[in-house]
Amino acid sequence: MYRETVVLKNETGLHARPASLFVKEASKYVSDIKVEKDGKEYNAKSIMGILSMGAAMGTTINIIADGKDEEEAVKALVELVNSKFGE
Amino acid sequence: MKGIGVSPGISIGKVFLKEEIEAKVEKKNIENISDEIAKLNAAIEKSLKEVKSIYEYALKNLGEKEAEIFSAHKLMLEDPEFIDFIKEKIKLESVNAEWGVKEASNKYISILENMDNEYLKERAADIKDISKRLINNLMGIENISLSTLEEECIIVSKDLTPSDTAQMRKDKALGFVTEVGGRTSHTSIMARTLELPAVVGVKDMTKSVKNNDIIIIDGEEGTVIINPTQDEINTYKEKRKAFEEFKNKLKELKNSKSISKDGYKVEIAGNIGTPNDIDKVIENGGEGVGLYRTEFLYMDRDKLPTEEEQFESYKIVAEKLEGRPLVIRTLDVGGDKELPYLEMPKEMNPFLGYRAIRLCLDRVDIFKVQLRAILRASAYGNIKIMFPMISSLKEFRDAKQILEEVKNELRVEKIPFNENIEVGIMVEIPSAAIQSDVFAKEVDFFSIGTNDLIQYTLAVDRGNENISYLYSQYHPAVLRLIKMTIENGHKEGIWVGMCGEAAGDERLIPILLGMGLDEFSMSASSILKARYIIKNISKIEMENMIEEILNLETPLQVKQYIDEKITFKH
Structure with missing residues (x-):
């Protein structure tokens, strides 16, 4: 299992386009990927899950992956968040 | 009738009532689970195809930003949590796929609708949209689209989904009236993008008109007049003319100097x-x-x-x-x-x-x-x-x-x-x-x-x-x-x-x-x-007033002075 903590710095948080981009990126990996916010876990490959998390700008989230490409997956998602989704 | 004016302008025209053939979903017990799952998979496939073609249409006609919504619809139709939830229902409770879709979408819709964020609330409309599509495909109901409008009309509906507006024939739509929605709802945003007058939040609107009724809508005041008198039509025609003229005047100024x-x-x-x-x-x-x-x-x-x-x-x-x-x-x-x-x-x-x-x-x-x-x-x-x-x-x-x-x-x-x-x-x-x-x-x-x-x-x-x-x-x-x-x-x-x-x-x-x-x-x-x-x-005229204005005593006097003395026609 591999995990990293990251803060959402883009203006819209994980709402609009960023949510789609996040899910699309997560779906590229075979590992199970979860996003943890306030002690609750959401499936990183589920757009409805990510939207219902309601993570706005400034929210701290943990990205946790378990599987063959766990480290790669988490790193890619952290990078995506840090790039502010190209906003 | 009164609603919320969300996109300025005036339209007078025939009603096109986009009737919601609301598929009645009933809970049924099924016997063959694998058949039901196959049926679900086929409906998902068909829905994905439809969404893909709307995406391409939107990309070509509305631009990348509008099309993105349908890229999100695709993700929703492929959402593992959503699909698994439906399949589990079918497997464990032996219920029909339609019922499973309804339960799954209700779960997410209620989460999103209760959020304290306008954007996320709006996403509930997308889940409703794809669920309706899925259910219609499961029940063999044709998904009606506004791509076949034949004459100019004002579209009246309970609500308009992103798929509705994306497929709509823009050259035939004169405006929108819906029963639900607010300034930031999908219908309103689309109306402003397309520069079409729109009034939302008009209670019982779909029950109050039938196809081909004449209505007037004022997207600034939020007024809807059903079967207006000739006098009313004349008044609003005048108003429309003034609005259009002013809008065009402003547009013409885009490349002119400020003199x-x-x-x-x-x-x-x-x-x-x-x-x-x-x-x-x-x-x-x-x-x-x-x-x-x-x-x-x-x-x-x-x-x-x-x-x-x-x-x-x-x-x-x-x-x-x-x-x-x-x-x-x-x-x-x-x-x-x-x-x-x-x-x-x-x-x-x-x-x-x-x-x-x-x-x-x-x-x-x-x-x-x-x-x-x-x-x-x-x-x-x-x-x-x-x-x-x-x-x-x-x-x-x-x-x-x-x-x-x-x-x-x-x-x-x-x-x-x-x-x-x-x-x-x-x-x-x-x-x-x-x-x-x-x-x-x-x-x-x-x-x-x-x-x-x-x-x-x-x-x-x-x-x-x-x-x-x-x-x-x-x-x-x-x-x-x-x-x-x-x-x-x-x-x-x-x-x-x-x-x-x-x-x-x-x-x-x-x-x-x-x-x-x-x-x-x-x-x-x-x-x-x-x-x-x-x-x-x-x-020069303004210059001559400055001294007098600067000698006024209070902000209110200044404001009143300006309102009285300075006029320019709209």
């Missing part, structure tokens, strides 16, 4: 906060940027932006302006705008404290990085530098000294920049306005920042609601300071602009023109209206 009736030319520019904002300014015919707030580059992050990042953000705007002026205001933080990573101490009076130029003159390391970035970008366009919060001449001289140091560094490194770059100050502190005769001898321009000038002149915290009644741009004391600053600037031959809210105030524009203001910088959406006002008044 008053008696031939006095001013410049109307836009205020921006991020590089993306520049597109709106250009779209609305801005003649430049009178205020580029650079704070955004420093905010919502955990460390200072690099020189390179800043350079790129300034250069791109300068290039897009193609030679039109771009006034960049150096870092203006402190007060209500904090940068956590600078660990600025909490202050008793932040607006009178360590902020803007005061911070920059103390943290020369930070200031120099920004000045380098601005100077480098000046090789790519018509950039001017503006220092905020200047209260004494020494501050300006010190800032200018640092700028000269940075210029020297660039010269040594042989990095190109505009040697003749204009350097001005924001006049937002009364001391600077009062001493503007002195400042005018040393600066290249003034830009009056009314938001703070009002706050400091009247000693009214502009964020404090309890005293907000005292905050007024019509205060004679404020107007006198503005007049004085413009006059003193002109005496030394420098130009004077304004970049606060007041510059876009329809009442004040004529007064400011009368005082001789050279540049008006405002939010992009106000530019065309401002130009319209300038073109319809005469500077």
